[in-house]
Amino acid sequence: MVGMHLSDGSSQRGQAPRGFTLLELMVVAAVLAVVALLVIFQLGDQVDDSRLSVARYELTQLREAVLAFDRDAQLSLDLDCGAIGTPFDLADAAIRTTLRSPAEAGFLLRSQRDIDDDGTDEWNFCDFDPEYRVGWRGPYLSGLKPAYTAVDAALEFDGTDDGTSAVLDNVLAIPDPFDRDAAAGLFAWSDTPDYTTPTYPERRGRPYLFFALGEPDARIVSMGPNGVYEPPTGDPCVPPAGSDDLVLCIN
Numbered sequence: 001m002v003g004m005h006l007s008d009g010s011s012q013r014g015q016a017p018r019g020f021t022l023l024e025l026m027v028v029a030a031v032l033a034v035v036a037l038l039v040i041f042q043l044g045d046q047v048d049d050s051r052l053s054v055a056r057y058e059l060t061q062l063r064e065a066v067l068a069f070d071r072d073a074q075l076s077l078d079l080d081c082g083a084i085g086t087p088f089d090l091a092d093a094a095i096r097t098t099l100r101s102p103a104e105a106g107f108l109l110r111s112q113r114d115i116d117d118d119g120t121d122e123w124n125f126c127d128f129d130p131e132y133r134v135g136w137r138g139p140y141l142s143g144l145k146p147a148y149t150a151v152d153a154a155l156e157f158d159g160t161d162d163g164t165s166a167v168l169d170n171v172l173a174i175p176d177p178f179d180r181d182a183a184a185g186l187f188a189w190s191d192t193p194d195y196t197t198p199t200y201p202e203r204r205g206r207p208y209l210f211f212a213l214g215e216p217d218a219r220i221v222s223m224g225p226n227g228v229y230e231p232p233t234g235d236p237c238v239p240p241a242g243s244d245d246l247v248l249c250i251n
Contacts, residue, residue: 052246054177055222058144059248062174062208062220065108065140066090066250070214072137073125091214096157098123103151103207106172111136113172144174147189149207159211159221159231169193173207180206180227187227212236218250 070090090096099107106113112124128135151173153166167185170193182188189204206223217236223229224244233240237249 051177051225055224055246056248058174058176058208059220059222059246061141061144062105062108062210063248063250066210066213066218066220068140069108069136069138072135090218093157096213099157099210101151101153101168101171102155102157102159102209102211103149103171103173105141105146105174105208105210108138108140109146109172111138141174146172146174147191147204148193149173149175149189150186151207152186155209155229157211157213159209159219159236161231171207175205176208176222178205178222178225178227180204183227213250216251220248220250222246 073090107123107125111127125136126134128137148169149171150167150169151171152161153168154161154164156162175189180187187204187206206227206229209221209223209229210218211221212218219237221229222245224246226244230240230243230245232238232247237247239245239247
């Protein structure tokens, strides 16, 4: 008689695979979290490095623009513009103050400009004279998008702070690539002088600053990633210790 063997289905081959325990899942999640943080920090460093590179490049563009403007201005000092304009000498402090703020970049972009909206142009440069090949040949900037903003009136053209608490608006400036929030009524940006409702409500950079134009220590400054200008304590062409400002001397 042939015997019969009944299987109860409990052989090893038929068992379901064992799942992960809670402890194993927690370990995997922790490892993934650490990897994600490392990736985020690495990407953050790359973004910061990229913006630093852009700022350095834009500083060189601004330097070349100032030098080109100054060459044309020097050549036009003896030009008789009559009623159409006046020569402009960056070394003349009295004329330089018509810019009102070190953040003003309009002189590189426009041959005339009514900054305070009083109907009178603060400057009206000599138009280019094709016969003598002298005069204003701008705009001297391309590829950098200007906009209107409001800045601290305390900032002087020599890079110092006079301690006042006023605000200058209608400043035509060039924002650096370090996006920051507007601060206490400053650094909101618009395509028009009326920026009650800013054209750019999102975060944008701080304006590049032009100091001591026409002087041996003429320089252009970006306020850097922290968006705060830190005046020099020694050589004006060298940021102070601990500062993240970027400084490029023109001469």
